[in-house]
Amino acid sequence: MPTITIAEADVELNDDGFFEVPEQWTEEMVPTLALNEGIQEVTEDHWTVIRFMRKEYFEKGTGPTVRVLGKTSGVTVKELYRLFPKGPGKVAARMAGIPKPRGCI
Amino acid sequence: MDLSNEKISIVISQGSLEGIYPGLIMANGARAEGMEANLFFTFFGLDAIHRKRQEHIKVATVGNPALHVPTWAGGLPGVSSAMTHVMEHKMEKLEIPSIPEFVELISDTGAGLYACKASVDLFGLEMDDFIEGVDDVITVGEFYEMAFGGHIVFT
Numbered sequence: 032m033p034t035i036t037i038a039e040a041d042v043e044l045n046d047d048g049f050f051e052v053p054e055q056w057t058e059e060m061v062p063t064l065a066l067n068e069g070i071q072e073v074t075e076d077h078w079t080v081i082r083f084m085r086k087e088y089f090e091k092g093t094g095p096t097v098r099v100l101g102k103t104s105g106v107t108v109k110e111l112y113r114l115f116p117k118g119p120g121k122v123a124a125r126m127a128g129i130p131k132p133r134g135c136i
Numbered sequence: 137m138d139l140s141n142e143k144i145s146i147v148i149s150q151g152s153l154e155g156i157y158p159g160l161i162m163a164n165g166a167r168a169e170g171m172e173a174n175l176f177f178t179f180f181g182l183d184a185i186h187r188k189r190q191e192h193i194k195v196a197t198v199g200n201p202a203l204h205v206p207t208w209a210g211g212l213p214g215v216s217s218a219m220t221h222v223m224e225h226k227m228e229k230l231e232i233p234s235i236p237e238f239v240e241l242i243s244d245t246g247a248g249l250y251a252c253k254a255s256v257d258l259f260g261l262e263m264d265d266f267i268e269g270v271d272d273v274i275t276v277g278e279f280y281e282m283a284f285g286g287h288i289v290f291t
Contacts, residue, residue, distance in 0.1 A: 099231075121169065135165065
């Protein structure tokens with residue numbers, strides 16, 4: 032369980048780069064987290080997804096899968112894969128400071 | 137774990153509800169992990185991308201011991217439809233998409249959808265018989281070229 036410093040704050044990540052403590056996340060960390068995912072510019076659409084991920088996580092105890100994101104976040108599945116080519120659910124979860132979403136579909 | 141350099145090619149060869157869903161779930165899941173994924177529909181699996189048939193996929197109620205319906209009962213008129221209805225109802229409650237919706241979702245994730253040429257010829261089908269998201273009708277050789285360097289899963 033490595034502890035790293037992002038935006039001048041210490042955060043605990045698991046081996047796959049997901050936050051162990053979602054409360055340690057701040058908005059200031061997002062540009063750095065994005066660069067770690069190979070995303071150079073965080074657009075308003077990225078933010079829409081990130082905020083939705085956190086909202087769902089705190090309401091339901093797990094982040095949404097790509098299908099749920101596509102149905103309810105206001106961003107289509109095609110667009111989600113353009114924004115997060117390496118997997119919208121998991122990359123957006125790392126950027127949103129929440130654990131990996133659990134769901135098969 | 138970064139799986140974005142991995143590739144998987146999934147063959148769907150059966151036309152029953154339980155024969156189609158696992159391959160769809162695996163393809164969708166692969167894309168969600170950032171993997172490249174291609175679906176190859178062959179033989180009765182072609183029904184999953186057939187414009188007129190994909191909405192009428194049924195559970196196999198004959199010769200399916202894990203369904204716990206005796207084979208003689210499974211063959212009675214309407215049993216397959218009724219079992220399918222029950223299964224679809226359960227799936228809907230769990231927010232599992234129907235087959236047409238699921239195939240469209242997978243196409244939107246950027247996965248490739250391909251029909252097997254030998255089966256297309258055998259059943260006398262054409263590209264027009266398939267839904268919009270289908271990329272092409274390909275030969276087994278073209279499938280191997282596409283799948284090269286990745287994993288192949290046959291369902």
